[in-house]
Amino acid sequence: MRVLFVASPLVGHVLPLVPLATAFRDAGHDVVLATGGAGVGAAAPSGLPVRDVAPGFRTGPLFARIMLTHPRIARREMAGRGGTDGVGLLFAAVAERMAAELVDLVDGWRPDLVVHEPLAAAGTLAAARHGVPVALVDLSLYDPEELLAATATRLTAWSRRYGVGTLPVPAEVVRTAPPSVVEHRRGRLVRYVPATATGDVPAELFGSGDRPIVLVTRTTVPGPGRDLLMSRVVDAAAGADLDLVLVRPDRRVARRRLPAGVRTVDWLPFADVLPRLSGIVHHGGAGTLMTAFCAGIPQLAVPGAGDRRTHAELLAARGAGLAVEAADLTTADLQRLVTDPALRVAAREVAAEIAALPHPADVVEPLVALAR
DSSP, rough: OOEEEOOOHHHHHHHHGGHHHHHHHHOOEEEEEOOOOHHHHGGGGGOOOOOETTOOOOOOHHHHHEEEEEHHHHHHHHHHTTTTHHHHHHHHHHHHHHHHHHHHHHHHHSSSSEEEOOOOHHHHHHHHTTTEEEEEESSSSSSSHHHHHHHHTOOOHHHHHHOOOOOOSSSEEESOOTTTSOOSSSSEOOOOOOOOOOOOTTTTTSSSEEEEEEEEEOOOOOOSSSHHHHHHHHHTTTSSEEEEEEEEEESHHHTSSOOEEEEEEEEHHHHGGGGGSSEEEEEOOOHHHHHHHHOOOOOOOOEEEHHHHHHHHHHHHHHHHOOOGGGOHHHHHHHHHHHHHHHHHHHHOOOOOOOHHHHHGGGHHHHHHGOO
């Protein structure tokens, strides 16, 4: 059977699809992953066949141009309070950029099933031309069907162009969001399997002392304005009884004289590293959040643009971590992250909940049945 996976041209949109795509490939199915831009490089280590359906595409200039023409939506989006208005506007433009080549791919290759993430609505558009069933895979704690609808409703002109009426709803929804963290939604639950970049782990990362070690990481998506997360964390670390490891520090932090107990590293294989740490501070991105959930460690998420505020608030509501604005972050917050036993208990509960869900390999056959 031929299965086409479609992801928007961003690292964090490709990686959540890799475990399921790999499971289909390992089960003997023909798999192609269609994306573009930074997504092509993100998919390469998986060994999956990749098709670039948006050659030369960069999200930064496109997103900046759209937000400049919609300042009210932009302000809400940057504060993480835009709901689905901003994301629908942005990713409808991404879908339009991907549509022509993706339609050509589907017309020529004729997959039996299309699997895509919620903000790759061009996948549904291309599939609908031939009545190919679609499975939707979530990539955040947002309701995936709401995200898809926010994008798809803006593709009316493109649907008409390709002879498609109203875009159909997905035949199945594959959900990785832990049920104890989000409200009940329709769909087939599957275990989240981190698909983070591989790399060497510095021998000195874990040290030999008894102080807790906290990882600090930031977004892979460039945005307007200064990213203050790492600067604030380094400032707050003064006097804290812990060590910090900064992953890919921004230029301002890299040029600073860092205090004792603060180190910097490049990319790390998070899935291997996080279970050995005492906590993580991050920007609220879905991939980092879910990988830390799997590791069962407390998290401190800084609310931010897009879905990051929602992620931080849901994390805190579950009790598995803290949601703290970058400007308000203190030494006490970092100290609580590594000393509050309630945070660690809740984090381990979520990890156990995820581990008990079906592996991606276990949902291959039910999804294959959609095309029969």
